[in-house]
Amino acid sequence: MATYDPAELPELLKLYYRRLFPYAQYYRWLNYGGVIKNYFQHREFSFTLKDDIYIRYQSFSNQRDLEKEMQKMNPYKIDIGAVYSHRPNQHNTVKLGAFQAQEKELVFDIDMTDYDDVRRCCSSADICSKCWTLMTMAIHIIDRALKEDFGFKHRLWVYSGRRGVHCWVCDESVRKLSSAVRSGIVEYLSLVKGGQDVKKKVHLSEKIHPFVSKSINIIKKYFEEYALVDQDILENKETWDKILALVPETIHEKLQQNFQKHHNSLQRWECLKKAISSQDIKNDKCGHWLELEIMLQYCFPRLDINVSKGINHLLKSPFSVHPKTGRISVPIDLQKVDQFDPFTVPTISSVCHELDAVSTNDEGKEGNEAESDIKHRTRDYKKTSLAPYIKVFEQFLENLDKSRKGELLKKSDLQKDF
C-alpha cells in the first residue's frame, strides 16, 4: 500500500472526487427516497478547505450540483449537518429566527481519547490493535441497545478515519427526535461518569437494569483477552494500584501481598475477585457488583453527549478523508465487527494508486471525456479496496429503501380502506 503523504492531499483529493467518491449512493442516502420535498436541498454541509478555511451552510440542488461543487472546492474535510427550514446557502436571506434546524440523524461519536485513563498502550490520537477492542465492544454494546431496546432499524457505523467510530441512526422517526430525547438516549446508554478528578466512575444500583446486564455479558466475552492479556491491567504495581484505588482500603494490603505472589494479570484478577467477595468488605453492595464496576470502568463505551444531543451538530461525513491519516471514513460491516481492523482501511493514496494501476490497463478506450468519466467512475471504485465498503453502504441503502416501500404500502393501504 502506498504510504500517505499529507503534502499530496490536494492532488489526491482531485482524483478522489473525480473518480472515486460514491456520489450516487451518497445522494441516494441523503435524499431518502425523495419522499419529503427539498430534504436534500435543505441539508447543511460544511467544507474545510486547504489552509483550514472552514465554510458552513453549504447546500446543493441535486447530485450533479453536489458533485460539481465538491470537485470545484476540493474540500479536505466534509461534515454533514441538519436539514433546515430553508436552503442553508440562502440562510442570510431568511427572516431572523425563521431559519431553523429541523431534522437530523441521531449520531454518536466514540473517541479513543476518552479512554486514556484506562488504556496503557496508547494515548491521545494514537490507536493500536490492543486498544481497538474498546471500539469493538462499544459497537456491539451500543448497536445492540439501539436495535433491541430502542427498535432503531437503520444504523450506519463508520470508521472516523483516525481514532474512533461514528454511528448514524437514520430511521425516519429518529430524524425527527427532539434534543431532549436525544440527550435522554445518551443518558440511557451511559454508565461511566466523572472526569479526571473522579477515581471510581461506575456505580451500579442494587437492581441491575437489563441494558446493563446485557452490556456486561458482551464485555465478559472480551474482558480476559482485552484487559488481562492485551492491556495487562494488573501487570505491575503501577498498574494494579490504579485498580486498587477502586476497591475498599480494607483489602489493599492483603491484595498487594497476593499480587506479588502471582505472575500475571489473569491470576491476579482471580485474587481480586476472591478478595472482593470475601467478608472483609462492609459495603451494602460488595462482591459481584464491585467486580462488574471495575470491568465496566475499563471497558464500557464512553459517549460524548454534545455530539448526539444537538440537532444542528455537524459530524464528519462517511467517505470523507482524514487529512492527518489519509484514511477514508468507511462504513463498518456489522456482521464483521470483530474482524474490522482500522489499519487495513484504505487510505486515499492507496486507492488512488490502485486506480492508477487500473487506468493504465484501461488506456486506449475512447469516448468523450464526460461519458468515459462516468463510465470509469462506476467501475472505478469497484476495482479498488473501497469496493467492499461501498457494498456495505449499499446494503444499508437497500434496507432504507425496503423500509420506505413498506411504509408507503402501509399508508396506501390505509387510504384504500377509505
Add this chain to the structure above:
Amino acid sequence: MQFSGGMRKKLRLGGDQRKASYPHSLQFYLEPPSENISLIEFESLAIDRVKLLKAVENLGVSYVKGIEPYQSKLENEIRRLKFSFRESLEDEYEPRRKDHISHFILRLAYCQSEDLRRWFIQQEMDLLRFRFSILPKDKIRNFLKDSHLQFEAIPFADALDLFRGRKVYLEGGFAYVPLRDIVAIVLNEFRAKLSKALALTARSLPAVQSDERLQPLLNHLSHSYTGQDYTIQKNAGKISLDQIDSLSTKSFPPCMRQLHKALRENHHLRHGGRMQYGLFLKGIGLTLEQALQFWKQEFIRGKMDPDKFDKGYSYNIRHSFGKEGKRTDYTPFSCLKIILTNPPGQGDYHGCPFRHSDPELLKQKLQSYKISPAGINQILDLVKGTHYQVACQKYFEMIHNVDDCGFSLNHPNQFFFESQRILNGSKDIRKESIQPETPQPKPSVQKTKDASSALAYLNSSLEMDMEGLEDYFSE
C-alpha cells in the same frame, strides 16, 4: 347536573349481573352509580365512608404506610365498616356497591373548596394505594385492563423521564413499566381524574344545594369531618380584652394590626373593617360577650350613643357569631379572600396592606413597626412580585426574629396562632386546617323544617335521581 324530575333511570340488579357490575375489589370510580337509593341509605353510606377516610387519615399519620401494622389496621377498619377490600372474597357485591355509591356522594360534599378537595383526594388516594398493595399480581393486570389505562407499552419518546435513568425496561422502542411502578402511575392517573371530576362537580353544586333533602346532609358531612377550624371555639375565653393592644403589635398580622390601630384612633370602623377584624377576633378566641363589650367600649369613646350601638351594631356582631337571622356562623376571612375581594376605599382600613397599600406608605408603616431596612427591602421586592402572603411571612419572620417562619401563610388567624406558638412555646400544638368560606348552617329551626318534610318520606323509598351525574363525570 340535573336533579330535577324528568327521566329516572331504574336499575334492578339481579344474580349474576351483580358480579359483572363490580368485577374488582377496587375501582377507579369512572362511572357514577345509576340506581335509586333511599335518603337513609344515602346518608348512612356517606357517613360510613367519611369514617373510613378519617381512619385512613389517622392511620396514615400514626403509622408508616405500606407496612405493618398500618396494613392490618386499615384492613380492619375497612372490614368493620363493611367496605370492599379483598379480591378473592365470595360475595363482595354489597361492599363494592357501597364503596362505589359512597364515593360519589362524598364527591358532592367535598368538591366545594380547595381544602376539602385536597383532603378528599389525599385520603382516597391512600385508600386506593392500600387496596392496590394487597391485590394479587394476576388480578392487577385484569384490573388495569378494565380501567382502560394505557400504560403498558409506551413509545420511548413519550416516556423520556422513565427511560433516561433506566428506570424502566426498553424493548423494540417501547418502555415497559414494571408492576411496582405502575402503582405510582395509576395513582397519578386517579388523582388527575378525581381532581377534574371534583372541579366539575363543584360547578354543578348550586343545583344540588337547592335540593332541600341533600343540602343539609352534604354540608353537615364536610363541616363535621374535616378536622379543626377557626370557628370552633377551642380558644374561647382564653384572651382577655386588655391583652388585645399588646397582642396587636406582637402577634397580629399587619392587616389586623392596622385595623386595630385605626379602631383605637378613630373609635370607629366601617363595615368592611368590622367584618374582617371582628371575625378575626372571634377566631383568636373572643367570646360573643367579649366582642360586644370590646366594640361597644370603643364606639362609645367615639361619642356614639350606647343605645344606638345596641340597636345597630350589636345585632351585626351577634349575627356574625351566628346568633341571629340565618344563624350562619361566619368564618374569619382567609388571606386570599382579603386580598381578592372587597378592596378598601377611602376611609377604609381593611384589606391586605401588602396588596392594597401604596409601596411608599407600606414602607413607612413597616419603618414605624421597626422592621430593619434590609427586611423592608425584601418585603417590598416580594410585594412587587405580587407575593403578598410571602411578604407577610417575611414580616412574621422579622418581628419574631426567626429565619424561617416554618409555615405557609394563608390565613390571618394562622399568623396569630403561629405567633403565639413561638412566643408561648404552647404545647397543645395541632396543625389547624383552614375552614372554607362557605357558610355552614347550624342545626336550626330552618333545617328542622326541611328535615321534617324529608322525614315524611323517610319510611318510603325515596327515589333520588342521579341521572345527569354521568355527563359530568365521564371524560
